[in-house]
Amino acid sequence: MCGIIGYKGSKNAADIILSGLSRLEYRGYDSWGVAIKNAQGLEIFKQVGKISDAKEHEEKIAKGTMGMGHTRWATHGKVTEENTHPHTTTDMKIAVVHNGIIENYQTLRDTLLQKGHTFTSQTDTEAIAHLIEEYTKTTDFLTAVKSALSDIKGSFAIVCAHKDCPDLVCARRDSPLVIGVDHKNKEYFVASDIPAFIEHTKDVLFVDDNELVILKDRPVFYNLLDGRVVEKKEHHIDWSVEQAKKGDFDHYMIKEIKEQKETIKNALAQKDSVLEGLAQKINEGFGVFFVAAGTSLNAAKSASYMFSKHAGKHVNVADASEFEYYKNFLTPKTLMITLSQSGETADVLSAVKAAKEKGVEIISIVNVMGSSLARTSDVSLLMNAGPEICVVATKTYTSQLAILHLLAYAVTGRLERGREWLKYAADKVDELTSDTEIKKLENLAMRLKDSKHMYLIGRGLSYPTAEEAALKIKEVSYIHAEAFSGGALKHGAMALIEERTPVIAFAPSDETFDDMISNCMEVKARGAFVIGISPKDNEAFDFHIKVPELNGTSPIANIIPIQVLSYYLAVLNGLDPDRPRNLAKSVTVK
Ligand code: F6R
Numbered sequence: 105m106c107g108i109i110g111y112k113g114s115k116n117a118a119d120i121i122l123s124g125l126s127r128l129e130y131r132g133y134d135s136w137g138v139a140i141k142n143a144q145g146l147e148i149f150k151q152v153g154k155i156s157d158a159k160e161h162e163e164k165i166a167k168g169t170m171g172m173g174h175t176r177w178a179t180h181g182k183v184t185e186e187n188t189h190p191h192t193t194t195d196m197k198i199a200v201v202h203n204g205i206i207e208n209y210q211t212l213r214d215t216l217l218q219k220g221h222t223f224t225s226q227t228d229t230e231a232i233a234h235l236i237e238e239y240t241k242t243t244d245f246l247t248a249v250k251s252a253l254s255d256i257k258g259s260f261a262i263v264c265a266h267k268d269c270p271d272l273v274c275a276r277r278d279s280p281l282v283i284g285v286d287h288k289n290k291e292y293f294v295a296s297d298i299p300a301f302i303e304h305t306k307d308v309l310f311v312d313d314n315e316l317v318i319l320k321d322r323p324v325f326y327n328l329l330d331g332r333v334v335e336k337k338e339h340h341i342d343w344s345v346e347q348a349k350k351g352d353f354d355h356y357m358i359k360e361i362k363e364q365k366e367t368i369k370n371a372l373a374q375k376d377s378v379l380e381g382l383a384q385k386i387n388e389g390f391g392v393f394f395v396a397a398g399t400s401l402n403a404a405k406s407a408s409y410m411f412s413k414h415a416g417k418h419v420n421v422a423d424a425s426e427f428e429y430y431k432n433f434l435t436p437k438t439l440m441i442t443l444s445q446s447g448e449t450a451d452v453l454s455a456v457k458a459a460k461e462k463g464v465e466i467i468s469i470v471n472v473m474g475s476s477l478a479r480t481s482d483v484s485l486l487m488n489a490g491p492e493i494c495v496v497a498t499k500t501y502t503s504q505l506a507i508l509h510l511l512a513y514a515v516t517g518r519l520e521r522g523r524e525w526l527k528y529a530a531d532k533v534d535e536l537t538s539d540t541e542i543k544k545l546e547n548l549a550m551r552l553k554d555s556k557h558m559y560l561i562g563r564g565l566s567y568p569t570a571e572e573a574a575l576k577i578k579e580v581s582y583i584h585a586e587a588f589s590g591g592a593l594k595h596g597a598m599a600l601i602e603e604r605t606p607v608i609a610f611a612p613s614d615e616t617f618d619d620m621i622s623n624c625m626e627v628k629a630r631g632a633f634v635i636g637i638s639p640k641d642n643e644a645f646d647f648h649i650k651v652p653e654l655n656g657t658s659p660i661a662n663i664i665p666i667q668v669l670s671y672y673l674a675v676l677n678g679l680d681p682d683r684p685r686n687l688a689k690s691v692t693v694k
Contacts, residue, residue: 105177105688106189106203107131108281109300110263110272112319113291117141117171122162124293124300125155125173127348130495130682130689131203131296132177139190139199142168145267146199150188154683170272172263174201177688180209181226191230193237194222197267198245200236202229203296204259204279205693212255232262245269250316253277253328259450259692261311263294275316275328279692280448280476283309283323285338292319297472297690298341299348299491306341310474339474347490356494357580357674357681361667362537363490364499368530368660370488371503374510376519382467382483383514389439392419393459395427396443397451397691399497399575403504404443405568406659410508413565414522414656415515425694427455436463443508444468445492445500446690447475454694456480469507471500494682495689496579498667501572502533505660529660532652536664545665548635548647549672553581558606559597559632560587560666561623566610569659573608573666580681581673590616590623603631608666611638612651612658637662 107128111120121138129136137150147166155175174189181187190199206212209228212235217223221234235255239248245266253260259278265271274281274294284293284301285308293301294317298308311317314328325334353359386392394404404421411417422430424442440459444452447470456466456477468481471489478484487503506526513522535541552558558577562570570587577585588597590609601607607627611620617638624634624644636645639653649665651658674681 105132105179105690105692107175107296107300108172108201108203108261108263109296110172110274110294110319111291112170112272113289114169115291117168118162118165120293120301120304121171121173122155122165123303124295125175127299127493128296129155129175130493132175132688133683134176134178134183135185135188136173136175137188137190138165138171138173139192139201139265140166140168140171141265141267142166146192146196146265148190148192148199150185152183152185152188170265172199172201172265172272179205179693180228186225187227189229191225191227191233193233198233198236198240198264200229200233200262200264202232203261203692204277206231206256206260207258208256232256232260232264236264240266246273246318249273249275250328250331253316261296270320272319273316274311274319276311277313278450278453280690281311282474283311283317283319285309285323287322290321292323294319298343299493302341302343302348303345306343307338308341308474309336309338310479312479341473343490348493355671355675355680355682357496357498357671360492360494360499361664361671364502364537364664365530365534367489367499367503368506368526368533371506372510372523372526373488374485374507378483378485379510379514379519382511385439385465385467386417386511386515390435390437391433392439392441393427393430394419394421394441394443395424395452395455397424397449399501399572400443400445400504402568402572402575403501403508405571406505406565407508407512409565409568410512411515414509414512417515422455424449424451424455428458431458431462434459434462434464438462438464439467440464441467441469442477442481443504444475444477445471445487445497447472447477448690448692450692450694452477453480469504471503495684495687496576496681501663502660509657525657529654529657532654533661533664535652536661537668541665542668545649545668546672549669549676552606553673553676555583555606557600558583558585558608559600560585560608560610561590561593561620562587562610563590563616563620564614565656565659566612566616566662569610569662570608572663576666576670577673579684579687580670581677581679582685583673590620593623594626598626598630601627601630601632605632606635607632608635608637609645610662611636611642612655612662613639613653614655614658637665
């Protein structure tokens with residue numbers, strides 16, 4: 105949550121920062137601001153609203169070759185200009201942008217108030233600027249930053265600058281930060297995520313927790329705890345600039361939905377030896393926990409059915425935010441498999457921390473290379489889906505499912521068979537995003553767009569699909585959508601069905617088909633408008649969405665029509681599916 109970027113080089117910093125902020129907007133879009141350092145000192149520009157409107161403000165932003173920017177997802181303090189970053193000291197000598205939460209900000213603020221500092225915002229971040237200023241009364245800027253950070257409790261990724269210092273200073277603890285380097289042009293970038301600067305460089309240095317980096321004539325890393333210089337290895341990122349751009353599409357959401365044929369195949373590019381090694385660990389593990397949040401949690405739930413169906417193996421699934429409460433069960437023989445697109449979700453990272461304290465081995469499946477989760481895991485698999493910019497997860501969900509399928513097949517030594525099924529599924533997925541199919545779903549969205557409620561049902565492998573489908577619909581269209589297992593409806597939720605209530609039913613050609621048709625009949629008899637997602641039509645359906653015959657890999661294909669439907673439910677209601685209200689892509693607070 106919140107996106108930060110900094111630049112030091114020879115170009116106009118504002119151009120680079122504005123385009124970087126627009127790529128980081130998935131992290132927060134309540135308000136945004138920029139600080140530029142030039143001969144006049146630090147010049148600040150702030151605006152409430154989305155960065156996508158920034159072009160019209162370009163002329164008002166100062167020129168200079170060093171600066172920082174921030175796009176905010178509000179935590180402390182309302183969405184106002186005063187609370188927008190960068191935060192500065194009263195004399196405007198120091199500016200700070202911050203992602204994270206300063207837990208002891210109230211104590212720091214009270215102490216600083218007593219010392220005569222004046223605060224102009226309700227944010228926790230402003231305390232950082234004043235604290236650094238307080239230390240500069242007795243020491244230089246860099247030492248002051250280090251001292252201030254050692255007083256801070258909580259999480260931070262910060263970029264800060266002083267009017268009289270030619271360098272940008274950045275640091276992190278429990279919030280993401282990555283450095284981009286272009287040595288040839290002597291340009292250095294710092295950001296919450298790689299897409300922010302990918303059009304300028306693909307060479308990166310990952311910042312670890314408790315590290316401070318000074319962007320001078322090259323980046324210099326220090327360990328904040330012992331003060332020593334840290335040597336870093338550069339990594340080259342193979343994401344393309346095009347992947348991070350919207351291209352001819354109206355929204356990232358539809359672009360990313362359509363990329364799935366490729367991204368599912370890319371997810372399969374895992375080494376057999378690695379998958380077989382993991383399969384062995386799963387077979388030997390005394391208790392296997394899949395841990396994730398949101399959409400990734402739905403993929404994990406799907407995995408529990410897959411492992412039962414394809415591998416005859418019981419695995420546990422835990423919501424990352426609840427995992428700590430299971431920790432008494434954990435032993436060094438437990439295996440934890442975490443799923444996360446961003447690799448930065450705070451709930452997931454704290455679950456990992458709790459597990460590590462018990463000696464648990466951590467496997468992760470992540471999309472963002474070098475993310476915190478990838479680096480704290482014992483083994484990490486990359487989804488290879490390319491950047492997912494839309495706040496709602498689409499392509500990474502099917503990438504996760506593909507990798508989990510591979511693992512389930514690997515557990516019974518049938519990896520090749522699993523790969524064949526998945527390649528077949530990836531080819532079939534293409535049919536679901538053809539222009540004809542998309543038009544059909546747009547028309548369905550037109551019929552459903554004014555609904556107040558929708559219910560989704562599925563059994564077995566399709567139950568988590570129904571849960572993911574409900575999540576997609578509600579987060580982009582704000583229509584209340586709720587998932588039930590087919591069998592659960594008659595135990596209470598049936599009372600909610602009225603004349604024309606939309607019920608979306610997943611009925612693949614597997615052992616759940618007949619029971620699902622009975623459940624559809626039950627709701628239809630009570631007036632529901634039944635939308636069946638199935639390879640074959642049935643009299644129980646009022647509207648049929650045809651999906652390919654995939655049997656065991658059906659969750660991969662069956663979610664796609666609902667991703668498209670959700671997209672149109674948002675668009676036809678005049679909503680921005682890429683930036684749903686109140687949400688941020690990378691949930692870095694607990
Ligand atoms: C839903 C969505 C969120 C994320 C959740 C976990 O569309 O995007 O529910 O799935 O915040 O994020 P990651 O996978 O990055 O850990």
